[in-house]
Amino acid sequence: xxxxxxxxxxxxxxxxxxxxxxxxxxxxxxxxxxxxxxxxxxxxxxxxxxxxxxxxxxxxxxxxxxxxxxxxxxxxxxxxxxxxxxxxxxxxxxxxxxxxxxxxxxxxxxxxxxxxxxxxxxxxxxxxxxxxxxxxxxxxxxxxxxxxxxxxxxxxxxxxxxxxxxxxxxxxxxxxxxxxxxxxxxxxxxxxxxxxxxxxxxxxxxxxxxxxxxxxxxxxxxxxxxxxxxxxxxxxxxxxxxxxxxxxxxxxxxxxxxxxxxxxxxxxxxxxxxxxxxxxxxxxxxxxxxxxxxxxxxxxxxxxxxxxxxxxxxxxxxxxxxxx
Amino acid sequence: xxxxxxxxxxxxxxxxxxxxxxxxxxxxxxxxxxxxxxxxxxxxxxxxxxxxxxxxxxxxxxxxxxxxxxxxxxxxxxxxxxxxxxxxxxxxxxxxxxxxxxxxxxxxxxxxxxxxxxxxxxxxxxxxxxxxxxxxxxxxxxxxxxxxxxxxxxxxxxxxxxxxxxxxxxxxxxxxxxxxxxxxxxxxxxxxxxxxxxxxxxxxxxxxxxxxxxxxxxxxxxxxxxxxxxxxxxxxxxxxxxxxxxxxxxxxxxxxxxxxxxxxxxxxxxxxxxxxxxxxxxxxxxxxxxxxxxxxxxxxxxxxxxxxxxxxxxxxxxxxxxxxxxxxxxxx
Numbered sequence: 201x202x203x204x205x206x207x208x209x210x211x212x213x214x215x216x217x218x219x220x221x222x223x224x225x226x227x228x229x230x231x232x233x234x235x236x237x238x239x240x241x242x243x244x245x246x247x248x249x250x251x252x253x254x255x256x257x258x259x260x261x262x263x264x265x266x267x268x269x270x271x272x273x274x275x276x277x278x279x280x281x282x283x284x285x286x287x288x289x290x291x292x293x294x295x296x297x298x299x300x301x302x303x304x305x306x307x308x309x310x311x312x313x314x315x316x317x318x319x320x321x322x323x324x325x326x327x328x329x330x331x332x333x334x335x336x337x338x339x340x341x342x343x344x345x346x347x348x349x350x351x352x353x354x355x356x357x358x359x360x361x362x363x364x365x366x367x368x369x370x371x372x373x374x375x376x377x378x379x380x381x382x383x384x385x386x387x388x389x390x391x392x393x394x395x396x397x398x399x400x401x402x403x404x405x406x407x408x409x410x411x412x413x414x415x416x417x418x419x420x421x422x423x424x425x426x427x428x429x430x431x432x433x434x435x436x437x438x439x440x441x442x443x444x445x446x447x448x449x450x451x452x453x454x455x456x457x458x459x460x461x462x463x464x465x466x467x468x469x470x471x472x473x474x475x476x477x478x479x480x481x482x483x484x485x486x487x488x489x490x491x492x493x494x495x496x497x498x499x500x501x502x503x504x505x506x507x508x509x510x511x512x513x514x515x516x517x518x519x520x521x522x523x524x
Numbered sequence: 525x526x527x528x529x530x531x532x533x534x535x536x537x538x539x540x541x542x543x544x545x546x547x548x549x550x551x552x553x554x555x556x557x558x559x560x561x562x563x564x565x566x567x568x569x570x571x572x573x574x575x576x577x578x579x580x581x582x583x584x585x586x587x588x589x590x591x592x593x594x595x596x597x598x599x600x601x602x603x604x605x606x607x608x609x610x611x612x613x614x615x616x617x618x619x620x621x622x623x624x625x626x627x628x629x630x631x632x633x634x635x636x637x638x639x640x641x642x643x644x645x646x647x648x649x650x651x652x653x654x655x656x657x658x659x660x661x662x663x664x665x666x667x668x669x670x671x672x673x674x675x676x677x678x679x680x681x682x683x684x685x686x687x688x689x690x691x692x693x694x695x696x697x698x699x700x701x702x703x704x705x706x707x708x709x710x711x712x713x714x715x716x717x718x719x720x721x722x723x724x725x726x727x728x729x730x731x732x733x734x735x736x737x738x739x740x741x742x743x744x745x746x747x748x749x750x751x752x753x754x755x756x757x758x759x760x761x762x763x764x765x766x767x768x769x770x771x772x773x774x775x776x777x778x779x780x781x782x783x784x785x786x787x788x789x790x791x792x793x794x795x796x797x798x799x800x801x802x803x804x805x806x807x808x809x810x811x812x813x814x815x816x817x818x819x820x821x822x823x824x825x826x827x828x829x830x831x832x833x834x835x836x837x838x839x840x841x842x843x844x845x846x847x848x849x850x851x852x853x854x855x856x
Contacts, residue, residue: 225656249656255679255682255683255686257676257679257680257682257683259645259675259676259679260644260645260648260676260679260682260683261645261679261683262645263642263644263645263649263676263680264645264646264648264649264652264680264683265649266645266646266649267586267634267645267646267647267648267649267650267651267652267653267663268649268650268652268653269649270629270634270646270649270650271584271649271650271653271654272653272657273653273656275649290639290642291642291645291676294639295637295639295642295646299635300836300837300838300839301620301834301836301837302617302620302621302625302627302635303617303620303621303625303627303629303635303836304615304616304617304618304619304620304621304836305618305835305836305839306617306627306628306629306630307627307629307634307635307839308839309839310839340837340844342838342842362840363838363839363840364838364839364840364842391842392842437844438842438844441845
């Protein structure tokens with residue numbers, strides 16, 4: 201077993217895929233130097249033909265990658281800032297994503313878009329702190345949010361190998377997570393398969409990304425009162441509805457914690473699906489960013505609009521105590 | 525002279541095919557057989573015909589909302605193209621794309637595109653892929669004068685020039701972005717925008733197919749030889765509406781005199797008058813036969829199965845959840 205950080209896992213996944221498959225190339229801003237520590241060393245190893253430092257032209261290089269993918273390459277694009285995904289929403293949602301259907305299956309667009317440090321990094325304020333994974337799930341772009349080093353490795357690998365566009369969010373709050381992993385056992389993690397990090401019988405907590413750690417913390421805090429199951433969907437689209445149903449069938453109670461805006465967010469979709477299709481014994485709850493949140497700068501304000509472990513603790517307690 | 529004769533004949537045949545294809549398609553719009561309408565390419569045929577005559581089958585093009593001419597000139601089967609426009613399962617895109625997304629990847633046609641200026645970066649990325657695999661393929665991006673005000677296209681000029689990629693940008697200046705004139709929309713000159721990035725740019729008469737082909741050959745040769753991108757502005761007049769909805773909406777933004785003057789320089793006549801006696805009539809007859817076959821095939825073709833409306837949404841065959849209850853959600 202070796203100690204592996206989430207960030208190193210991303211770095212390792214990209215390096216391994218580039219070594220394995222010549223059609224994989226990476227584009228992005230300041231990736232030659234590797235300012236986000238994911239592309240570190242790749243330029244020296246593979247050269248500028250496969251590791252392309254791009255001008256600040258996100259819209260052009262995103263569709264440029266689409267064209268390269270249509271012609272047989274497997275581009276990976278790093279976005280330094282999650283909010284840049286708003287700028288290229290046209291290029292991903294309206295171009296790359298639609299080619300397969302619109303061409304009647306003639307074309308495929310295997311591009312991976314990844315954001316190392318999505319969500320809040322404290323102090324980066326309104327235009328650098330969003331978590332728009334729900335937008336991509338909404339339009340049907342494959343969307344993954346790994347929570348652990350081995351899943352960061354495995355989902356990045358899968359995203360690159362997938363024949364469709366995939367967006368990978370690596371939450372800032374997860375980049376520092378470390379785990380003991382068997383490096384030889386690292387491998388692809390399938391899309392649409394969730395993971396139960398901790399089994400329980402009283403309540404299912406669905407946690408997205410870095411909030412898996414908060415959920416595990418709550419489960420531990422409440423261990424002598426309630427048995428909490430922590431379910432990590434890992435990929436939001438496709439979503440492991442069968443896995444969630446199996447968990448809820450056992451617990452009958454559901455709380456979702458999701459670091460994105462409440463209105464039309466992934467937490468709302470999870471609750472709606474559970475209400476439609478699963479047997480909930482008490483009303484479920486969700487802990488999310490508020491409606492329409494724009495992250496304010498000051499630390500107290502920034503923290504006030506992000507779901508925290510304390511609020512999750514309260515929600516879980518309330519759901520567990522409410523009567524059938 | 526024989527070579528010149530063959531070239532003229534080929535260009536004329538392509539232009540005539542596009543012209544009559546569009547006219548038949550407009551009839552089918554009015555008959556309700558093509559839903560949603562089309563953006564007729566009539567008047568601009570010499571541009572698609574001339575540029576595509578300089579290309580090989582493995583070269584790539586990206587097209588526009590007014591894309592039928594490019595798709596046909598690059599070699600797509602007009603029969604399956606018309607089946608696509610009429611929403612048939614036998615269409616190029618199995619009825620999933622229609623007029624604005626017609627594509628034939630086997631012919632390097634990366635599709636018409638519904639967003640103005642969107643094809644430029646896609647073509648440039650395909651050109652990059654060609655260079656990486658050691659091929660001398662080139663890519664051509666067609667767009668209109670409206671697209672030169674799209675930021676992403678200007679960003680793309682920079683990437684193409686910076687990385688010396690074999691891409692030809694063809695700006696079809698038909699004078700209007702829907703109803704807005706070039707004078708109302710474009711500051712400076714169109715070619716100067718490309719020149720600002722160091723991209724060689726020329727303007728040609730886009731009603732003269734031979735002139736277009738000559739300019740395109742230069743640009744394509746430069747691209748194949750590693751000389752980087754080129755820019756071609758081809759001016760022509762759009763004879764018909766921006767879109768067939770205008771036939772009903774009766775919006776007026778072009779004076780009758782202007783339209784008459786524009787139509788008086790017909791690209792088919794510019795080339796056609798020079799064809800030997802009888803040749804033009806023979807080519808016209810061939811095109812009529814092809815289109816008669818295309819219309820019959822399209823209208824006789826089966827419509828796609830509604831239960832399979834979202835087939836091909838994912839290249840991997842992933843199936844999302846149904847929402848209407850009408851889909852066959854079994855994984856194929």
